[in-house]
Amino acid sequence: MKRDIAISIIFRVISYAAFLVVIAIFLTFILEGFMYFSPEFFTQFPQMGMTKGGIFPAIVGSVSVLMISLAVAIPLGVFTGVFLSEYAGKGFFSKIVDTSITALSGVPSIVYGLFGLSIFCITLGFRTSILSGSLTLAIMTLPVISSSVREALQAVPRELRESAYALGAKKSEVVFKVVLVAAKERIITAVLIGGGRVIGETAPILLTGAIFYSTMMPKGILDPVMTLPSHIYYITMAYGQSAQWMAKGASAFLMIFILIIYSTAFYIRRKISNAHK
Amino acid sequence: MPINDDKPSIVISVRNFNAYYSDKKALKEINLDFYKNKITAIIGPSGCGKSTLLRSINRMNDEIAGFRTEGEILYNGKNVNDKKLDLTLYRKNVGMVFQKPTPFPMSIYDNVSFGPRIHGIKNKSKIEDIVESSLKKAALWEEVKDELHKSALSLSGGQQQRLCIARALAVDPEVILLDEPTSALDPIATQKIEILLEELSQNYSIIIVTHNLSQAVRISDYMAYMFQGDLIEYDSTSKIIRSPKNELTEQYLTGRIG
Numbered sequence: 023m024k025r026d027i028a029i030s031i032i033f034r035v036i037s038y039a040a041f042l043v044v045i046a047i048f049l050t051f052i053l054e055g056f057m058y059f060s061p062e063f064f065t066q067f068p069q070m071g072m073t074k075g076g077i078f079p080a081i082v083g084s085v086s087v088l089m090i091s092l093a094v095a096i097p098l099g100v101f102t103g104v105f106l107s108e109y110a111g112k113g114f115f116s117k118i119v120d121t122s123i124t125a126l127s128g129v130p131s132i133v134y135g136l137f138g139l140s141i142f143c144i145t146l147g148f149r150t151s152i153l154s155g156s157l158t159l160a161i162m163t164l165p166v167i168s169s170s171v172r173e174a175l176q177a178v179p180r181e182l183r184e185s186a187y188a189l190g191a192k193k194s195e196v197v198f199k200v201v202l203v204a205a206k207e208r209i210i211t212a213v214l215i216g217g218g219r220v221i222g223e224t225a226p227i228l229l230t231g232a233i234f235y236s237t238m239m240p241k242g243i244l245d246p247v248m249t250l251p252s253h254i255y256y257i258t259m260a261y262g263q264s265a266q267w268m269a270k271g272a273s274a275f276l277m278i279f280i281l282i283i284y285s286t287a288f289y290i291r292r293k294i295s296n297a298h299k
Numbered sequence: 300m301p302i303n304d305d306k307p308s309i310v311i312s313v314r315n316f317n318a319y320y321s322d323k324k325a326l327k328e329i330n331l332d333f334y335k336n337k338i339t340a341i342i343g344p345s346g347c348g349k350s351t352l353l354r355s356i357n358r359m360n361d362e363i364a365g366f367r368t369e370g371e372i373l374y375n376g377k378n379v380n381d382k383k384l385d386l387t388l389y390r391k392n393v394g395m396v397f398q399k400p401t402p403f404p405m406s407i408y409d410n411v412s413f414g415p416r417i418h419g420i421k422n423k424s425k426i427e428d429i430v431e432s433s434l435k436k437a438a439l440w441e442e443v444k445d446e447l448h449k450s451a452l453s454l455s456g457g458q459q460q461r462l463c464i465a466r467a468l469a470v471d472p473e474v475i476l477l478d479e480p481t482s483a484l485d486p487i488a489t490q491k492i493e494i495l496l497e498e499l500s501q502n503y504s505i506i507i508v509t510h511n512l513s514q515a516v517r518i519s520d521y522m523a524y525m526f527q528g529d530l531i532e533y534d535s536t537s538k539i540i541r542s543p544k545n546e547l548t549e550q551y552l553t554g555r556i557g
Contacts, residue, residue: 179401181397181398181399181401182401182403184359184395184397184401185395185397185401185403185463185466186403186413187359187362187390188357188359188390188394188395188397188467189390189391189394189413189414189417189466189467189470190386190387190388190389190390190391190414190417190418190470191387191413191417192387192417195417199413199417200403200413203403203404203405204403204404206404
């Protein structure tokens with residue numbers, strides 16, 4: 023008994039410590055950057071060598087890259103997940119696909135960046151652009167989304183599928199009208215977590231879509247953009263003290279953005295687990 | 300095992316039926332007839348093969364790796380394991396209700412209309428009629444008529460199970476299979492379902508697997524007692540209760556096998 027209590031205390035201390043580290047990171051960035059928030063900060067271009075103005079073009083860039091990459095990654099990821107869970111069976115082929123996807127989620131993001139640079143920017147001729155960056159990030163999140171979708175579908179109880187089959191439903195009807203609907207919340211959660219990763223990712227976008235500084239908005243998806251993470255990176259690496267405030271402000275904004283995405287995801291997840299009680 | 304009663308007509312007959320999960324034989328040479336518009340209870344201890352037999356009737360075990368069968372199950376004279384059988388249409392005629400209530404995560408209305416819609420009924424007022432009449436047959440209409448668009452998951456366990464019965468009725472089946480439908484419910488909800496099944500047996504042929512002997516005695520017209528994959532005894536419920544012919548049946552009825 024004494025040992026149980028000791029072990030439970032140790033585990034509790036460790037998990038609280040991990041939680042505190044996360045809180046500390048978020049708080050540090052948000053508190054350090056929050057003071058620079060102003061209407062101009064969100065609506066203006068950077069001015070005077072990044073010492074004045076705001077991060078408007080980087081916000082627009084990040085949001086457009088996020089939207090386009092999710093628009094590509096969601097359908098592909100959901101279909102791959104559905105295929106793996108419902109159609110691939112348990113044979114050799116499905117094992118290969120499954121292993122590749124697991125391996126893909128472990129590939130460092132800079133490698134995705136290099137891949138995107140070589141395929142989209144150069145081979146396909148999209149150059150450094152919103153499109154190249156979005157496609158690269160889409161490929162990077164694809165394994166995250168598809169494996170979560172697969173897990174979400176496999177968590178749907180067998181009895182629910184059988185009930186649909188017992189009514190005379192065909193396999194496609196069971197999968198698309200019952201199983202996918204039942205897994206809806208989990209899939210949305212997976213997509214949100216994937217989106218959180220897309221918006222914060224730096225290395226791939228630096229290589230494929232980001233521009234150092236721009237005085238005007240991109241005219242189309244074949245133009246490069248400023249993005250939040252790349253903007254933070256450039257300021258930190260290449261500018262003096264007088265510009266650092268902008269990196270802090272942008273970091274705080276990025277952190278809040280990610281916090282909102284993840285809180286939404288966890289809120290939905292909690293709603294599911296409560297509904298199952 | 301023939302029964303020499305007043306001979307109701309047969310809806311499903313099982314002929315020399317064997318079933319295997321890989322190498323394990325789960326059903327051994329089963330022969331019995333299920334009668335039209337009667338309640339037949341399949342009883343027996345856990346692992347006796349009663350659920351396997353039930354699930355073989357609407358081929359629910361098709362998806363299970365390693366499951367195979369020998370012999371025949373005939374529905375109105377047609378072999379249900381025939382490769383040419385339209386399984387979709389067949390399952391429309393033979394509905395099923397499971398142990399745990401399995402409402403789809405959608406509204407009460409969408410749950411009941413699911414079957415008619417996948418079978419091609421598009422007319423909205425026709426679907427509305429089916430939903431209403433199915434819920435009425437399942438004795439749920441009065442409780443839910445004002446909240447048809449609420450999530451089915453918000454209903455109580457007993458209501459969910461009656462919803463599943465309504466959903467099965469909505470495709471207008473002839474036979475309803477029930478796999479321990481009340482084992483997850485409290486006594487009051489159980490009683491409601493039992494009364495409902497007795498009413499439904501006027502128009503539907505009901506086959507129910509149950510662990511609950513007194514339930515089988517209360518509601519069934521015929522009773523099949525199974526033990527370790529064998530059909531031990533099959534007769535009208537009153538006869539089995541009064542004078543079981545087989546030693547094993549008697550032991551089960553008196554609580555010595557359970």
